[in-house]
Amino acid sequence: MTSIKPFFLPVTLLIFILTLTNIVVSSSYTTTGEKLKTLEQQKQQLSEHNRVLQQHILSFSSLGYLQKQAQTEGFIPPESAFSLSYPSVTVALSE
16 A cells, blocks of 8 residues: 555646646637638638639729729720821831
8 A cells, every 4th residue: 555655646746737738728729720711711701702802803804994094084985096106207216
């Protein structure tokens, strides 16, 4: 019986420390998992928002929309097209 007593306190302390370590590590994993889940949800929301914004960009840059906006702003279609072609006149410097 006397040979068990010297080992009782160190073994009990070791079990207590291991149990406490297990609780801390498990808690840390749970918190990390929750953070990961939140980040994945945010990523999904941002991806969806990005897709919606890309659709807006495409619709706002379509020729039909631009023509309608131009008419709303008072622009009118040209009656005829012309171009400037004077070979002897320099319009921009070239290198």
